[in-house]
Structure formats: C-alpha cells, structure tokens
Amino acid sequence: MVLSVFRQLLLVTSLVVALPSMSVAQSGAAIQAMVERGQYADAVRQAEEQAELGDGEARAWLAHMFRHGLGVPQDIVRAAELDQVSAAAGIARSQNALGHSLIMGLGIEADERAGLDWLRRAAEAGEAQYVFDYAQALTSDLNRDPDPAEAVVWYQRAADLGFVEAQVNLGILYMTGQGVSQDFDRARELFTGAAEVGEAQAQNNLGLLHVRGEGVPRDYQAAFYWFQMAAEQDLPEALRNLSVLYESGQGAPLDEAQARRLLARARTLESGGLDQLLSSIGFPLDPRLLEPDWAEGPDVTANRLVEGGDAVALYLQAQRLVRGGGVRQDFQAARSMFQAAADRGSSAAEFSLCLLYARGLGVPQNYSTAYVWCSLAAYRGYPDAALVRDSLALEMTGAQVESAGQELARRLSPE
Incomplete structure (x- = not known):
C-alpha cells in the first residue's frame, strides 16, 4: 500500500x-x-x-x-x-x-x-492531507482492525480534493477489491489521472494493467511506456518490470544486457540481501530527533532524564554508547538502554534492538529475536523496520518465522 x-x-x-x-x-x-x-x-x-x-x-x-x-x-x-x-x-x-x-x-x-x-x-x-492521513490509517499495519471499506470513502474524499496519493491508493483498492467491488476500469481511471501528473507508483500500476489486460486491452507497448516513465524516477518495481519486458522482447527490443542493468539498479535501490541492507542502513538516529553533538558527552539534564527513565533520553544515551559519542563505546550497555526505552514504547529503540541482534553487536547474533523487534517497530510504523523484518525472514526457516510470530503475538497481546 x-x-x-x-x-x-x-x-x-x-x-x-x-x-x-x-x-x-x-x-x-x-x-x-x-x-x-x-x-x-x-x-x-x-x-x-x-x-x-x-x-x-x-x-x-x-x-x-x-x-x-x-x-x-x-x-x-x-x-x-x-x-x-x-x-x-x-x-x-x-x-x-x-x-x-x-x-x-x-x-x-x-x-x-x-x-x-x-x-x-x-x-x-476537510483539509486534503488530513483526509488522506485518516484514510491511510484505516488500512495501515498499525490498525488492528483495518477497515478498507471506510478507507474507500475517505480516499475518495481526498481524491476529490485533488490529492494525487489518494487517487493512487484508491486505485489499488479498486484493483485488488479491498473494501469495494473489484473494478479494473475504475482503477485504470484513477491511475491514469495520477500517472499523467507524474506519480511513479500510478505509472507503474497502469503499466501492470496493460500487461495483464485488466480494464484495458493487453498492450505491451503501452506498458513499456508507463514502466519507463516510472523507472526514470527510480521506482524499483518499475525497473524490475521494465527489465522483464527487455528480457522477453515484449513491448521493447530484446535486450538482455539492458534487462540486467535495470535489474541491478532495482536491487541496488532495494539494498538487496540482508547484509547489504544492514550495511546501507547503518545505525541511524531516529529521523524525528535532532542530531546531537556526539563529540560532547551528555549534560546534567540528559543524565537526569536517563535516571528518571525518559524514553527519548534513554534512546539518545544508547545511541551515544553505540557511536562512542562523548562516552566509551559499549554495545552491551547500549542494548540495556535500548531495552529500557523499548519497554517504554519507543519504536526507534525497538528498531535499534533489531539491528543489534541482526548484526550480533553486544549480543549473540539472533535473527529470530531481531525479527521480533523489527516486527514490533514495523507495527508502530517505524521507517525501514518492515524492510529489515522481511529480509530477515528470507534468512530464517519457516519454523523460526512461525515461532517469532508467536512471540510477537504474545508481546502485542493485552496483559
């Protein structure tokens, strides 16, 4: 979505x-x-x-x-x-x-x-952005009781106000039949309107309709056009779809070298592979927080907040320990601080714990535990958490994923 x-x-x-x-x-x-x-x-x-x-x-x-x-x-x-x-x-x-x-x-x-x-x-x-935000929340992974039918109503209102992203999401609901009867013609209309003003996801989805012949006659040349438009904006899905057309020679000249180049570009953008993904992500600071001066140690106020159990202060102190920012680098102590912040509901701390366990920093490397922490962070909508979680799953056995899922359910269950 x-x-x-x-x-x-x-x-x-x-x-x-x-x-x-x-x-x-x-x-x-x-x-x-x-x-x-x-x-x-x-x-x-x-x-x-x-x-x-x-x-x-x-x-x-x-x-x-x-x-x-x-x-x-x-x-x-x-x-x-x-x-x-x-x-x-x-x-x-x-x-x-x-x-x-x-x-x-x-x-x-x-x-x-x-x-x-x-x-x-x-x-x-009636503000378009707020209408869209509510519609999106109704179908978000954060919502324990998603309501796509109600989301359709609010996406339509936002679309009527000219909000392009609402047109795309509404088109996806019509395309997939979520909350509304499946209607490829309506999906095509919505995608076309958004695609014509340059929305990459709409361009890619319109290309898919042409490839599948859903709501339009099957037309690989039209699909190539829309995939190309989206690929020029570096949308990974469009790069992959364009690669398929070059590889098959449908709607495009047969060009296996170009297909490989496009696929490689998509993989680079997606940070393909867990190791590469973890390397590209690094150990980021929560983007919602200002970057402290890591060369300076924590001040008296920060220490007092840590002692008082403030989640943000605990998280920032753990980040200092990871980075050696004004303090001696100590991954084990950082894990404890992240744990305390996570216990207080910090999704950024949950994601940081995921990264520690995925890499084995200060703790034994454990993909199952990392999967649980990333799932919790993704549940709260933390950036990149779902991507790392899904990459971890590819490195785990089915039994491990199932066990981790049971642990996740336990953590999310009311006491």
Whole structure:
C-alpha cells in the first residue's frame, strides 16, 4: 500500500505590536509564513505570545516547532501537551498531529483507538492531507482492525480534493477489491489521472494493467511506456518490470544486457540481501530527533532524564554508547538502554534492538529475536523496520518465522 535564522529583533517587535488585532487565521498564516521562510526564532516568539492569548492555531504551530526542534530544543512531550489543548479546542492541525503521536506513542502513551479518533476529527475539517492521513490509517499495519471499506470513502474524499496519493491508493483498492467491488476500469481511471501528473507508483500500476489486460486491452507497448516513465524516477518495481519486458522482447527490443542493468539498479535501490541492507542502513538516529553533538558527552539534564527513565533520553544515551559519542563505546550497555526505552514504547529503540541482534553487536547474533523487534517497530510504523523484518525472514526457516510470530503475538497481546 502506498499506502513531509534569526531575523532582526526589530522585525519581531513590529510584528508583535500589530498582532492583537489579527484574527486567529491571520496569526496562524503569519506564523506559517515565518516557518516556511526559516525564521524560526520569530515564529516561536510569535506563537508563544499568541498562544498566551488563547490562539489555538498559534499553539498548534508552537507544537509543530517543538516536535521538530525548529527555533527551540526538540521536545516531543511538550509538543503532545500543546497539541492536546489545541486539539480539544477544535484545531485540525493539532488533531491530526495528536492522532499520529498517539498511534506512534510519540511523546505520549500509545493509544491506537484515541489516535484514530483524532485523525478522523481532523479529516472532518476537510483539509486534503488530513483526509488522506485518516484514510491511510484505516488500512495501515498499525490498525488492528483495518477497515478498507471506510478507507474507500475517505480516499475518495481526498481524491476529490485533488490529492494525487489518494487517487493512487484508491486505485489499488479498486484493483485488488479491498473494501469495494473489484473494478479494473475504475482503477485504470484513477491511475491514469495520477500517472499523467507524474506519480511513479500510478505509472507503474497502469503499466501492470496493460500487461495483464485488466480494464484495458493487453498492450505491451503501452506498458513499456508507463514502466519507463516510472523507472526514470527510480521506482524499483518499475525497473524490475521494465527489465522483464527487455528480457522477453515484449513491448521493447530484446535486450538482455539492458534487462540486467535495470535489474541491478532495482536491487541496488532495494539494498538487496540482508547484509547489504544492514550495511546501507547503518545505525541511524531516529529521523524525528535532532542530531546531537556526539563529540560532547551528555549534560546534567540528559543524565537526569536517563535516571528518571525518559524514553527519548534513554534512546539518545544508547545511541551515544553505540557511536562512542562523548562516552566509551559499549554495545552491551547500549542494548540495556535500548531495552529500557523499548519497554517504554519507543519504536526507534525497538528498531535499534533489531539491528543489534541482526548484526550480533553486544549480543549473540539472533535473527529470530531481531525479527521480533523489527516486527514490533514495523507495527508502530517505524521507517525501514518492515524492510529489515522481511529480509530477515528470507534468512530464517519457516519454523523460526512461525515461532517469532508467536512471540510477537504474545508481546502485542493485552496483559
């Protein structure tokens, strides 16, 4: 399933003087403009002053800046607190952000049902992105009770608002018959609209319809055209599909050398093979966190947060131990810290444990244990976790995968 600088203080002063007469929409637009221009210090000051006056939109933007560390130290807990207030006041931006935070357990205790409810409330405001986000959540791996039929309704609303990704996902549901009667003609219409504006996944899927003769007459030349368009954007699936056409000479000149080159490119993009995949991924920092100065050891505040069991602080300290960032490198101690953070719901820590066990760093190498941790991280939607999990499965026996799946089910079951 396809399933986002400091200005001179004089400027700040002049803006603040005029703000009391601004409407909520005007102040929100002013803060957004400053954020988009990179004037984060001005935006923070503006948002803080307006939030004090009860401006929910300003509070939502302040939450956004805390969440991403724009003009302020990153603080996902503070972001969630601000979003809770603005969400309750009906601000769609905060309702959407709070929904994601609750589903991911980011800065707040994970609660899937509450998260979906807030995403729905944001979607009801009619913003295309929020409508799409709710539709996607309804069919996400994070959803224990997926509802593709309801997702069709919301994808359609987002598509009607011109959201191209919604057209693609809706087309996939019609193509596969999920939540709606299978309808290749409707899928083709949706894919065509998105493909013509350059959406690579839609171009690839349209090519597949032409190869299979689903909703259109079988036409390998048309398939070649659409696969080529998507392949030019380095979509691995399209590169593979184009390779097949060159290898078979259907819709393209027979060219086995070109087929091999395309296949090699797809494999490179997919980081084919577990070892190569692990090597290409490395040991990344959670992309939602700001990169610390690894040359400096943890400060007093960071140590205090670690001692207090803060999940983010534990995760960052474990990252320091892995990297030797201001401390002696110690994979065993890092594993303990990641474990403590994972116990508090950190998907980034779960993914890090997966990488430690997959590589045998500080622990005996154990693909089954790595598989469980990656599955947990993938369940929470952590980037690359599903890819690593699936690559691990290829290195495991069926019995090992089944056993790991039972362990995963046990961990996800309510106490």
